[in-house]
Amino acid sequence: MIKNITNVRGITCWxxxxxxxxxxxxxxxxxxxxxxxAAAVFTQNQVVAAPITVSRKHISDGKAQAIVINAGNANAAxxxxxxxxxxxxxxxxxxxxxxxxxxxxVASTGIIGVKFPTTEIVEGIKENxxxxxxxxxxxxxxxxxxxxxxxxxxxxFVEFEVDGREINMGGIAKGSGMIHxxxxxxxxxxxxxxxxxxxxxxxxxxxxxxxxxxxxTVDGDTSTNDMVIVLANGLAQNxxxxxxxxxGYSIFKNRLEEMFIHLAQLIVSDGEGASKxxxxxxxxxxTEDYARTMIRKxxxxxxVKTAMFGRDPNWGRIISAAGNAGLPFDYEKVDLYIGSExxxxxxxxxGVPLExxxxxxKKILRESHLKILLDLHHGKAGSKGWGTDLTTDYVLFxxxxxx
Amino acid sequence: MIKNITNVRGITCWxxxxxxxxxxxxxxxxxxxxxxxAAAVFTQNQVVAAPITVSRKHISDGKAQAIVINAGNANAAxxxxxxxxxxxxxxxxxxxxxxxxxxxxVASTGIIGVKFPTTEIVEGIKENxxxxxxxxxxxxxxxxxxxxxxxxxxxxFVEFEVDGREINMGGIAKGSGMIHxxxxxxxxxxxxxxxxxxxxxxxxxxxxxxxxxxxxTVDGDTSTNDMVIVLANGLAQNxxxxxxxxxGYSIFKNRLEEMFIHLAQLIVSDGEGASKxxxxxxxxxxTEDYARTMIRKxxxxxxVKTAMFGRDPNWGRIISAAGNAGLPFDYEKVDLYIGSExxxxxxxxxGVPLExxxxxxKKILRESHLKILLDLHHGKAGSKGWGTDLTTDYVLFxxxxxx
Numbered sequence: 001m002i003k004n005i006t007n008v009r010g011i012t013c014w015x016x017x018x019x020x021x022x023x024x025x026x027x028x029x030x031x032x033x034x035x036x037x038a039a040a041v042f043t044q045n046q047v048v049a050a051p052i053t054v055s056r057k058h059i060s061d062g063k064a065q066a067i068v069i070n071a072g073n074a075n076a077a078x079x080x081x082x083x084x085x086x087x088x089x090x091x092x093x094x095x096x097x098x099x100x101x102x103x104x105x106v107a108s109t110g111i112i113g114v115k116f117p118t119t120e121i122v123e124g125i126k127e128n129x130x131x132x133x134x135x136x137x138x139x140x141x142x143x144x145x146x147x148x149x150x151x152x153x154x155x156x157f158v159e160f161e162v163d164g165r166e167i168n169m170g171g172i173a174k175g176s177g178m179i180h181x182x183x184x185x186x187x188x189x190x191x192x193x194x195x196x197x198x199x200x201x202x203x204x205x206x207x208x209x210x211x212x213x214x215x216x217t218v219d220g221d222t223s224t225n226d227m228v229i230v231l232a233n234g235l236a237q238n239x240x241x242x243x244x245x246x247x248g249y250s251i252f253k254n255r256l257e258e259m260f261i262h263l264a265q266l267i268v269s270d271g272e273g274a275s276k277x278x279x280x281x282x283x284x285x286x287t288e289d290y291a292r293t294m295i296r297k298x299x300x301x302x303x304v305k306t307a308m309f310g311r312d313p314n315w316g317r318i319i320s321a322a323g324n325a326g327l328p329f330d331y332e333k334v335d336l337y338i339g340s341e342x343x344x345x346x347x348x349x350x351g352v353p354l355e356x357x358x359x360x361x362k363k364i365l366r367e368s369h370l371k372i373l374l375d376l377h378h379g380k381a382g383s384k385g386w387g388t389d390l391t392t393d394y395v396l397f398x399x400x401x402x403x
Numbered sequence: 404m405i406k407n408i409t410n411v412r413g414i415t416c417w418x419x420x421x422x423x424x425x426x427x428x429x430x431x432x433x434x435x436x437x438x439x440x441a442a443a444v445f446t447q448n449q450v451v452a453a454p455i456t457v458s459r460k461h462i463s464d465g466k467a468q469a470i471v472i473n474a475g476n477a478n479a480a481x482x483x484x485x486x487x488x489x490x491x492x493x494x495x496x497x498x499x500x501x502x503x504x505x506x507x508x509v510a511s512t513g514i515i516g517v518k519f520p521t522t523e524i525v526e527g528i529k530e531n532x533x534x535x536x537x538x539x540x541x542x543x544x545x546x547x548x549x550x551x552x553x554x555x556x557x558x559x560f561v562e563f564e565v566d567g568r569e570i571n572m573g574g575i576a577k578g579s580g581m582i583h584x585x586x587x588x589x590x591x592x593x594x595x596x597x598x599x600x601x602x603x604x605x606x607x608x609x610x611x612x613x614x615x616x617x618x619x620t621v622d623g624d625t626s627t628n629d630m631v632i633v634l635a636n637g638l639a640q641n642x643x644x645x646x647x648x649x650x651g652y653s654i655f656k657n658r659l660e661e662m663f664i665h666l667a668q669l670i671v672s673d674g675e676g677a678s679k680x681x682x683x684x685x686x687x688x689x690t691e692d693y694a695r696t697m698i699r700k701x702x703x704x705x706x707v708k709t710a711m712f713g714r715d716p717n718w719g720r721i722i723s724a725a726g727n728a729g730l731p732f733d734y735e736k737v738d739l740y741i742g743s744e745x746x747x748x749x750x751x752x753x754g755v756p757l758e759x760x761x762x763x764x765k766k767i768l769r770e771s772h773l774k775i776l777l778d779l780h781h782g783k784a785g786s787k788g789w790g791t792d793l794t795t796d797y798v799l800f801x802x803x804x805x806x
Binding site for chain 2: 044045046047077079112113219222223224302303306307309310312315316319320322323324325326327328329331332351352353390391392394395396398399400
């Protein structure tokens with residue numbers, strides 16, 4: 001049997017249909033029996049949806065106990081009424097659960113700029129609170145109820161031990177389907193029963209998001225609604241992790257990173273209109289930030305992305321994109337490898353193009369999981385990132401879709 | 404009769420065929436009878452071609468007298484031999500012209516990473532120096548000899564008066580054809596007979612490039628070879644412009660800006676694989692830099708570019724791209740207009756979507772010159788920028804082209 005968020009101690013949830021979307025489930029509620037340490041990262045877009053404003057405020061004390069998510073309407077560019085709608089989602093759920101309003105976090109995904117259907121959603125919340133359950137099917141319903149154009153539900157679950165206590169962690173996510181980018185919100189919700197101090201959790205979530213959700217690109221834009229939330233309710237009863245030196249910290253850190261990267265990669269692999277999943281890695285860079293910035297520049301480059309679609313080991317485009325990151329680097333030290341997750345070919349050594357068998361590389365580039373590895377020989381740090389190719393389908397879909 | 408760079412006092416030039424390209428002219432020489440005040444802006448790519456290194460060094464004293472350009476081989480990623488080739492281009496031309504080597508600037512455009520054909524090019528220089536001419540056809544030959552995948556030669560000419568003296572200014576450029584981005588160098592050479600002090604010219608060229616060449620985007624990447632050079636040889640004999648307060652300064656500034664924008668727009672309009680020319684304008688922004696950064700973010704957005712290809716007035720993608728520029732802005736003050744250079748429709752007022760006739764806008768968006776205007780109501784500065792749409796042809800061309 002597959003474990004999911006319902007296998008985390010004290011977690012119940014439900015996914016329902018309120019009518020905002022015509023056929024599919026469009027409302028999800030996740031509830032923790034006890035208040036949890038809570039941390040989040042929000043979109044960096046300067047235009048933010050109403051639920052971002054509300055959740056940012058409610059999570060500021062590092063505590064939360066419930067999350068309510070609606071799909072179909074992003075509650076972005078919806079003015080004062082939208083803000084009232086987001087507040088109403090939190091207060092109606094708090095009332096039903098008999099908890100403090102500030103313990104409820106709110107998320108939305110869907111169309112931007114359409115009047116927010118507060119009444120339907122509040123009614124949906126009231127009707128469905130009594131269905132909250134810790135059965136496995138409830139977890140699946142929630143994973144599906146947060147989707148918009150995604151073609152599959154995205155879930156993860158890990159178990160591990162801290163202090164001799166079994167820790168459970170489950171996560172769900174939705175991605176940025178490329179076909180309807182007005183609904184391209186990236187959302188992820190991770191719940192765990194580990195005990196960890198809120199400030200330490202906050203720092204860890206930020207650091208881990210920088211290595212995972214912030215290192216994926218489907219079309220280079222971040223939406224008005226992006227949000228990653230982690231709730232840690234402590235019901236595993238390990239002795240609370242309070243410092244980076246605590247034994248449990250590095251165990252949890254590694255498993256959280258594994259979970260974030262797993263969900264982030266699922267999002268990339270559901271990039272509609274894309275035909276390939278590409279892993280980018282930079283090694284021997286001056287700093288991790290340097291490597292990340294350069295990877296993002298390469299993985300966002302239309303020229304690199306179209307080359308991968310065309311199975312072209314076009315090292316010139318990759319190096320030129322790297323050079324556009326605005327970071328000093330010594331081209332004459334660079335080695336570059338192009339290929340798949342299984343096998344790569346060195347195409348550039350110390351900045352000099354190597355002879356290679358074009359047909360062999362083209363054959364490798366037929367694979368669905370590609371790999372581009374840049375060795376800068378210019379430090380000891382590195383990073384990874386993930387993206388897709390750019391296809392004729394992408395342009396076709398995004399140009400025929402109308403507002 | 405059409406005037407060109409040969410109508411600038413003291414300027415002679417020639418365009419020739421050396422054999423680096425199989426059929427077309429591939430070598431251009433521009434010569435000023437007397438040493439000129441010289442200023443340039445170079446690519447911001449961290450990987451630079453050999454001619455950039457040589458020209459940067461030679462122009463550092465603010466003086467130059469000749470420019471030699473080869474097309475077909477970019478002399479980038481060509482190592483030590485490439486650097487020797489770029490030096491040889493300068494020294495062989497200097498020898499033939501009997502001038503100092505440091506007065507020669509060098510530019511290259513073409514394929515990256517292919518051994519530089521120094522011998523052929525140096526022979527070509529020696530053979531063709533004696534053909535340097537101030538006849539109009541010589542100017543046309545030069546404008547054509549610097550092209551690679553461009554579909555037309557890009558030229559400009561203006562006359563104006565300073566100090567009662569007639570000033571001539573001519574310019575040529577080549578663009579970043581999108582089909583073969585390994586040859587996507589942007590080059591521009593402007594010659595004028597105005598007298599202006601080199602340091603003042605340098606500052607002006609930088610500022611003007613920021614408003615023109617740096618505000619165009621075809622595919623978001625800058626190449627290893629980009630270069631804009633201005634030579635002002637003083638033969639018009641106006642009293643030399645030495646300060647921003649000099650009467651002639653603002654006259655020259657305006658005409659130089661006109662020339663740069665003219666050439667930059669020609670480059671955009673030759674973006675192969677693009678179907679539309681788009682002008683972006685931001686008004687009432689806090690600063691000009693702010694407006695420029697935001698325009699570049701919008702004009703580089705694949706989602707905005709595919710929407711324009713699909714004739715979709717998708718304000719959500721435009722606002723979301725603006726929000727991704729990392730600049731604070733008050734969404735609830737924003738007005739947005741979408742349309743063509745002839746007529747635009749207000750689609751967003753103070754952040755609220757307006758009702759509009761979709762069919763009417765779709766009809767406007769059939770035009771070839773589109774316009775997107777964002778009024779931030781958040782300051783008094785503004786800027787313009789220019790770009791293209793993103794088409795299925797672009798992806799097709801860039802994915803089938805192989806290294």
